[in-house]
Amino acid sequence: MQCAEIKNLIPLYLDQVLDSKENQLVAKHLTTCLACQKELNAIKRTWNLLEKWPDIKPSSTYVSEFWTKLSSDAPWYKRVLDKFKQVFVKEGLAPVLVTVCIILVVGVVIKKTSVVVPESEQAMVSLNPSELEMIENVELAENYDIVQDIDFLQDLDVIENCDDLET
């Protein structure tokens, strides 16, 4: 194997990711080739040099900052829901919430099923059957009175009999 090919393999040789055949070839070549040994040392030293770039440390409040950012990024309804969850689920108030909900539901059901009797119907209960019949036919009775009071209807017979008079 030529030096150019070996040089391509040296970084991988250092990381021990070559297959056994390639590994043996590079190792054998390095025992006799000074140029490739030099290349290996340069790459190794360069790689070691990179450790001088230090890590940075996150701020001590990164966890709380995360939760703040998360809640401020969320839409309003989600924030309300989260607050709700926090109060009722995290703080163990879920049984209280469930009880309140049950009371509300039962209240609504009772209100809907109870029968409200109108005042007029309550008054009718105290009437006897003949009075009830009169009330049911009150419209008819009113119409009868109106018909009786209209004068022109009484004159109608006269008009109808006009033809008979002429003849």
Add this chain to the structure above:
Amino acid sequence: MSAIDSQNKINPYLADPAVILMLEFQKGDNTSFEKLMVLYYPRILNFINRFVGRRQVAEDLTQEVFIKVYHSAASYKPQSKFQTWIYTIAKNISLNELRKYKNSTVSLDGTFATEDDELKKQWEDLDAKKPGQDLVEEEVVSQIKAAIDELPENQKMAVILLRYEQLSYDEIAATMNLSMQAVKSLLSRAKENLKVKLANLVNE
């Protein structure tokens, strides 16, 4: 054999402690999520900081990574090591940021601006600048940062993942969605490039 045992046999990632934490979080345990943050936040922060080169941006992007992890919990399925999964998210977010940044401010040669002042501003890192720190040491760090930053995007990412995040070649391949052979080729060229760029420091 119980159903859980057979599932464990099928999915080896269920043995990963971070995957276990993520699954606990999926069931609603926020303390597991905070444990994941403690384990991975510093690593992701450093990975992004080295990749984008700006501390404040790195802080924001790291928060973004964890917000994404948080929102992914409902649909999370352990199909890789947690580390691979979270570095993939961090990689995608960093690449988006870098491309957005380059499109808005940097010349067409595809690298950061080369003016010294601009470079210093971009690499501003308050932690690295301690009072009394040897100026020579600071200059060495500055040259290392510049050398890594000048690498092509893929080489740069592979170097950061290997050298600073201690990912294996397999994990780098999974994170970068590349074949093992492609990662070997990338890292071989990256190491050769760095050797040339940092020759003045190595040969001193």
